[in-house]
Amino acid sequence: MRVAIIRFPGSNCEPDAYRAVEREGGSAYYVFHRETDLGDADAVIIPGGFSYGDYLRAGAIARFSPIMAAIERHAADGKPLAGICNRFQILCEAGLLPGALMRNAGLQYLSRPVDLRVERRTTPFTTGYREHEIIRIPIGHGDGRYTASAEVLATLESEGRVVFRYVDTGMPDSPANPNGAMGDIAAISNREGNVVGMMPHPERLADPLLGSSAGTRVFSSLIRWKRPLAAHV
Amino acid sequence: MKFRIHVRIMPRRGLLDPQGQAVEHALKALHFDRAANVHVGKAIEFDLDATTADAAAAEAKTMCDKLLANPVTEDFQVKVEAA
Numbered sequence: 556m557r558v559a560i561i562r563f564p565g566s567n568c569e570p571d572a573y574r575a576v577e578r579e580g581g582s583a584y585y586v587f588h589r590e591t592d593l594g595d596a597d598a599v600i601i602p603g604g605f606s607y608g609d610y611l612r613a614g615a616i617a618r619f620s621p622i623m624a625a626i627e628r629h630a631a632d633g634k635p636l637a638g639i640c641n642r643f644q645i646l647c648e649a650g651l652l653p654g655a656l657m658r659n660a661g662l663q664y665l666s667r668p669v670d671l672r673v674e675r676r677t678t679p680f681t682t683g684y685r686e687h688e689i690i691r692i693p694i695g696h697g698d699g700r701y702t703a704s705a706e707v708l709a710t711l712e713s714e715g716r717v718v719f720r721y722v723d724t725g726m727p728d729s730p731a732n733p734n735g736a737m738g739d740i741a742a743i744s745n746r747e748g749n750v751v752g753m754m755p756h757p758e759r760l761a762d763p764l765l766g767s768s769a770g771t772r773v774f775s776s777l778i779r780w781k782r783p784l785a786a787h788v
Numbered sequence: 789m790k791f792r793i794h795v796r797i798m799p800r801r802g803l804l805d806p807q808g809q810a811v812e813h814a815l816k817a818l819h820f821d822r823a824a825n826v827h828v829g830k831a832i833e834f835d836l837d838a839t840t841a842d843a844a845a846a847e848a849k850t851m852c853d854k855l856l857a858n859p860v861t862e863d864f865q866v867k868v869e870a871a
Contacts, residue, residue, distance in 0.1 A: 612858055619855070648858070655860040657799075662806045702803060702861055735804060 556581040556778045559596035561626070561642075563588045563617050566604025568639065568758050575761035575774040576600070588620040598679065598777055599629055602758055603640030603695070613656065613698045614644030623649060635679035635777060636750045640696055643742075643752030652743055652752045653711070654703030660735025664697040669733055669755060670726060671719040671741055678718060678748040679780040683772035689722060690769040692755040694733060699754040701736035701743075708738055718742035718751055790871040791844040793836050797857045797864045798829035832856055841868045 558576045560569050562585050569585060576583040586593060593599060606617035617623075623645075630636045630651055638646040646652045659665060668691050673684040684690065703711070711717055719742035723731035732739045734754075742753030760770030799805045805827050812826035838844035848866045857864040 611856070615855065615858070647860075653860075655858050657803070657861055658806055660804060660806050662810055700804070704860070735806075 556780075557595050557597045558583045558777070559586045559593050559599045560584065561586050561588060561599065561601045561622060563601075563604060563606040563620065565606050565608060566602060566641070568602035568604055568756065571756075571758040571761065572600050572602040572639075572774075575758050575771065576778070578761070579771070579775045579778045581774070581778040586622060588617065588622045591621050591625055593622070593625045593629055596629065596634070598635035598780075599626055599637070600758075600777075601626075601636075601638045601642035601645065603642060603756055606641055606645065609641070609698070612644075612648070613641055614646075614648040617641075617645050618648035627651065630745070630750045633747060633749050633782070635780065637680050637773070637777075638750075638752045639758065640694075640699075640754055640756060643754055644698065646750065646752045651750055652745060653707045654701055654743070656698050656754070657700040657702050658698050659696070659700055659733070664695075665699070665733050666693070666695040667729060667733070668692065668726075669694050669741070670722050670724045670731065671755060672722040673718070674720050675715055675718045675744060675748070678744050678751050679777050680751050680773045681718060681776055682780060683776035689724060691767070692757055692769050693759050694755050695759075696734070696754055699734040699736065701734075701738070701740040701754070703737060711740070711743055712738070714746055716744050716746065716748075718744050719753060719755065789838065789840070791836050791838055791841060792869045792871040793834050793844065793848045794867040794869070795832040795848060795852060795856055795864055796829065796867070797832070797852075797862050798827055800861055800863050803861060829862075835871055841870075844868050
C-alpha cells in the first residue's frame with residue numbers, strides 16, 4: 556500500500572502520519588502541495604495543520620493548491636482519501652465532502668482528548684474498529700464546528716455517512732461535543748465511503764508508547780484495506 | 789474602467805455566531821444595554837478593471853462564489869463604485 560502524505564505550507568502533522576503508515580507496514584512518501592501528480596498512490600492522507608495561516612477561512616486558500624486537481628481525480632476513482640482536521644476543512648471547501656467547519660462555539664482553540672463513537676466501519680480507515688466502539692482521540696482546532704443545511708444533515712444520517720460522533724462518557728470538566736458541531740458530528744464520509752474527513756487527530760495517537768491503539772487503527776485499517784470489487788465497475 | 793469593489797460577508801442568519809455573541813456580551817458589560825443581535829462578518833475591498841459597472845459586479849460575484857465567501861455558512865453583498 557503506497558500512501559501519499561500531502562504537505563502544505565504551515566501544516567505540521569505529516570511526520571506523525573508518515574510514521575503511522577510505515578509502522579503498520581505501508582509505504583509512505585511526501586507530496587508537496589505545488590506538485591500536480593500523486594505518483595502511484597493507492598491512498599492519500601492530508602494531515603492537519605494551518606494552511607496559509609487559516610486566512611480568509613480555514614482551508615479556503617489551500618483548496619486551490621496545484622495538487623488538489625490530482626486529489627479530486629484520486630477521490631473520483633474511488634481510492635481512499637482522508638483529510639484530518641484542517642484538511643477536513645479543505646475537503647469541504649473543495650466540495651469533496653458536504654458542509655463546512657465554523658469557529659468553535661466557545662471561541663477557544665481546543666487541544667484535548669475527546670470520546671468518539673464509531674458510526675461507520677465501511678470506510679478504508681475504520682474497518683479495524685468494532686461496531687459502535689467508543690474511542691478516545693485528541694483534537695486540536697479552533698474551527699471544528701461542523702455545519703450543514705438540514706437537508707445535508709438528513710442525507711448524511713439516512714445514508715449512514717457519519718463516521719465518528721462525539722459521545723458523552725462522563726469525561727469530567729469538558730462537554731462531550733467540544734465545538735458545538737451539528738449532530739455531534741466529528742467525521743463524515745462521502746456516499747461511497749472512500750473519502751473521509753475528521754476533526755480528531757488519529758496520527759497523534761498512533762505510537763505504542765502512548766498506550767492506546769485508538770488512533771493506530773485508522774492506519775492499520777487502511778493498510779489492510781482491499782478495494783471492493785463493486786468499486787471497479 | 790477601474791472600479792472599486794466592496795464585498796461585505798456576514799455569517800448566515802440562523803447559524804450560531806459565537807463571535808457576535810461575545811461582542812454583544814462585551815457591549816452589555818460596558819452598559820450598552822440596548823445593543824442586540826450583534827453579528828461579526830468581514831469586509832474585502834479591491835480595485836477591478838472592467839468594461840462596465842455591471843460586468844465588474846458580475847465578476848466580483850463569481851469571486852465570492854468561488855473563494856471569498858463560503859456558500860454553506862455565509863451571505864455576501866457586492867457594491868461597485870467608480871474608482
